[in-house]
Amino acid sequence: MSGAKENNVGAYRLDEKVLNVLGAYHQRIDEERGNPRQEAPGGRDGGQDQRMRAVGPETGRFLNILVRSLTAPTILELGTSFGYSGIWLAEAARATGGRLITMEVHGYKSAHAQAMAERAGLADHIDFRVGDAVEMIRELRGKVDFVLVDLWKDLYLPCLEAFYPRLNAGAIVVADNMIYPATEDVTIYARAIRGKPGITSVLLPVGSGLEVSRYEPE
Ligand SMILES: C[S@@+](CC[C@H](N)C(=O)[O-])C[C@H]1O[C@@H](n2cnc3c(N)ncnc32)[C@H](O)[C@@H]1O
Numbered sequence: 001m002s003g004a005k006e007n008n009v010g011a012y013r014l015d016e017k018v019l020n021v022l023g024a025y026h027q028r029i030d031e032e033r034g035n036p037r038q039e040a041p042g043g044r045d046g047g048q049d050q051r052m053r054a055v056g057p058e059t060g061r062f063l064n065i066l067v068r069s070l071t072a073p074t075i076l077e078l079g080t081s082f083g084y085s086g087i088w089l090a091e092a093a094r095a096t097g098g099r100l101i102t103m104e105v106h107g108y109k110s111a112h113a114q115a116m117a118e119r120a121g122l123a124d125h126i127d128f129r130v131g132d133a134v135e136m137i138r139e140l141r142g143k144v145d146f147v148l149v150d151l152w153k154d155l156y157l158p159c160l161e162a163f164y165p166r167l168n169a170g171a172i173v174v175a176d177n178m179i180y181p182a183t184e185d186v187t188i189y190a191r192a193i194r195g196k197p198g199i200t201s202v203l204l205p206v207g208s209g210l211e212v213s214r215y216e217p218e
Helices: 016-034 057-068 084-096 107-119 133-138 153-166 184-194
Strands: 074-078 099-104 126-130 144-149 167-175 199-204 210-215
Touching: 016 057, 016 084, 016 107, 057 084, 057 144, 057 167, 057 210, 074 084, 074 133, 074 153, 084 099, 084 107, 084 126, 084 144, 099 107, 099 133, 107 126, 133 153, 144 153, 153 167, 153 184, 167 184, 184 199, 184 210
Parallel strands: 074 099, 074 144, 099 126, 144 167
Antiparallel strands: 167 210, 199 210
16 A cells, blocks of 8 residues: 555544654655665664664554554554654554553664654654663563564564563554564464463454454453
8 A cells, every 4th residue: 555545544534743754654665665675784783774664554554543442551562663653553642542662672763763753743652762672571660551563573472471461451462574574483473472361362464464462361
């Protein structure tokens, strides 16, 4: 779906500032997807990797719809990158009286995400945390109502083990890249979350494939 089209889809309208920022991201996503082989020197963690690896507009909209169905949720995003998915999540946080905690290992990506959130008028609803997500989840105070799992795939399982004890009743967990690219790590994650007590889970062909799970204590 093209970025420009996506901006006008939906019964509720996003405000101008949010739409402008999403439009800028959509242009960058289109450019990045047009150059799929353009890898940063040194790979994904070398130098100043500029690839956003963003969830894209279909998943962004889906996340926004899901979070808007919650009441004042605490949202945890694992993998801020340059801030695209965070705009959709923070817009829903603002609409529902919730807040977003977003975690990213690279400070330069988090700083860009923060600047874009300020342009979108959403920065007050976001707590940007820089460091290793697995460590930072363990340091979290309080419980969470929504989790987006979208960092390096070998971290999906350790992140799950860290955030599972922190899920509130009714919490929703969405993991990206569950269909594309297909990796053993995401298969391991799907098996693990489906085996957790109180979890009901389904794989949806939205964007790159989403495992959507809900926690209801037994
Ligand atoms: C797929 S991108 C996230 C895309 C983002 N959710 C979006 O849609 O805009 C994955 C991000 O996870 C980050 N990451 C990798 N390892 C991490 C770790 N241990 N802790 C926190 N973030 C990490 C990477 O630097 C990268 O920016």
